[in-house]
Amino acid sequence: MQRTRRAAVEGWFAGEGEDFALLGTRCRACASVFFPREDSFCRNPRCSGSELDEVPLSRRGRVWSFTDGRYRPPAPYVSDPDSEWEPYVLLAVELEAERMVVLGQAPPGTSTADLTVGMEAEVVPGVLNEDGEHSWTTWHWRPVPADGPGPTDGPVPADGPVPMNDPVPADGPAPTDDGSGAGGRSRSAARPGRAGRRGHGDGPVSGEVAVLGAGMHPWGKWGHSFVEYGTRAARAALADAGLAWGDIGSVVGADTVRGGYPGYVAGATFARALGWQGARVTSVYAACASGAQAIGTARAQILAGLADVVLVVGADAAPKGFFKPAGGDRPEDPDWLRFRLLGATNPAYFGLYARHRMAVHGDTREDFARVKVKNAAAGALNPYARYRKPVTEEEVAASAVVADPLRLLDICATSDGGAALVLSSMDFARRHAAEGPLVRIRAVSTVSPSYPNTVLDLPDVATDSAAAVPPQDRGFRASIAHAAYEEAGLGPGDMSLAEVYDLSTALELQWYEDLGLAAPGAGAGLLREGATALGGRIPVNASGGLASFGEAVPAQAIAQVCELAWQLRGRAGERQVAGARAGVTANQGLFGHGSSVVAVR
DSSP states (O other): OOOEEEESSTTSEEOSGGGOEEEEEEETTTOOEESSOOOSOOOOTTOOOOOEEEEEOOSEEEEEEEEEEOSOOOTTSOOOTTSOOOOEEEEEEEETTTTEEEEEEOOTTOOGGGOOTTOEEEEEEEEEEEOSSEEEEEEEEEEEOOSSOOOOSSOOOTTSOOOTTOOOOTTOOOOOTTSOOSOOOOTTTTOTTGGGOOOTTSOOOTTOEEEEEEEEEEEEOOOSOHHHHHHHHHHHHHHHHTOOGGGOOEEEEEOOTTSHHHHHTHHHHHHHHHOOOSOEEEEEOBTBTHHHHHHHHHHHHHHTTSOSEEEEEEEEEOOSSOOOOOSSOOTTOHHHHHHHHHOOOHHHHHHHHHHHHHHHHOOOHHHHHHHHHHHHHHHTTOTTOSOOSOOOHHHHHHSOEEETTEEGGGBOOBOEEEEEEEEEOHHHHHHHOOSSOOEEEEEEEOOOOOSSOOSOOTTOSBOOOOSSSOOOSSOHHHHHHHHHHHHHTOOGGGOSEEEEOOSBHHHHHHHHHHTTSSOTTOHHHHHHTTTTSTTSSSOBOTTOHHHHHOBOHHHHHHHHHHHHHHHHHTOOGGGOOTTOOEEEEEEEETTTEEEEEEEEO
16 A cells, blocks of 8 residues: 655655755854754844754764663554564764754664664664554664774773763863862862851851651552642641641642642642641642752742741652653644654663763663662661662663663652651741751752753753854753752762662762762762762662652652651661761753752751
């Protein structure tokens, strides 16, 4: 049967054979290049241009990273559920002229064994899927074979390509401020303006609020409503604070997109479940950063004098398997498009990051496994964790590959769970807080990326172009914690522990560096020396992290602060970090939502 060829998405590519090319647009005023195309306005914040011309992108580039999809992606990706699943390969290719990275599938028959970071690839036409009438066309990145050594998991040679997204010189990572170059925690590292900072003993900082109570519902797969999990967590936090529900002046709920309309108005939903009593209600959504946005909103209300005591709640009832976009056709939605065009699940992005670290920094699969082993050991001590069993490196290595090089035990699950905090003004806390250490939130960072954002991130299919505007010295993830440190007047060397968003084992290593705990590329070294384990000099994910909990999206950033509160009070039981005085959290949500919280005692 003759099928009509139609583009899966109009205006993104054109041509046949050697004339095939991806189509972007270029701003006439500043020469910034955009893919996917921008047709209405320039996204360079320093440019007011609105005239953009269509331009073909370079047909060849260098492989920034690659992974595969060993499991069938959910809709809107189209595949025959009755046929055996054939894994596909995803390539992230850096275009030199445009200084951007573009994601795409490789042609059928390509294996990750055929690829190495830094090799050349060219764009070619491909078929996404076929129905009774149409062949839906797309683009593929076809690897260009070259003489020389085959694929390797080791680092790229010093004279080989160093992708633009890593500011690491060819001769190794930049040293920390103490000159060691070994990723040690210099107390002054990553702390511009330290001379004017205020320490623990300098009295209250104007932006501080108190953490009076913390409560959680255990993570798991319980089969109940998110409302139940959040309400139980809220009641636990109120009991911990020694307050009644009627003492609360405001409720801030972190929304979930999986609970129907009640999930979109979580603040009101939890207030209703606890019993209407006239409190203010606010609902916020920022994907995985929703919980920190809720904490930031509550803090702002307290500091503005709108409420003395605020209850913050987040909860989720997550589906099994991959997270997926909401139903319906939404060709303007980047999250929908990455599934429809590429089948790019969340673990596919995690696999890309992991492979990139292996190639540029020399991380190994064994390093990734060690992260899981470390976090599982901590999670085994946490009564709220879903997974409370120690894991060995051999068990990680024996688990199924999900997105090469990451295995099932390298990637967090999806979970049900809830977390809540009771926050108050410092004046209220001094009048009403129970005896014992008073935990204070000193900073909440919810920054967004700076243009051009040159890191390929969920849910994008391409980075910004750095051809016309040079990238910032500090990348997005590093800027999240940097803003929190600056606001708190502290630095990474002041932290006793950190809770980070370990969606994958490799991402945890990246967070070490972005938090300033290790120099660029030295995260694995920090892990290998045992510094980030319980009993180490800077424990990371003493709670067990997502590796032990799984992801309950709106609750997770709140749960991170619950862990800091218990640690700083000295109430974390067997996983207690000795002498904990300050802690930092970090996570990131889709569409440029960063979050970091600094808490002190």
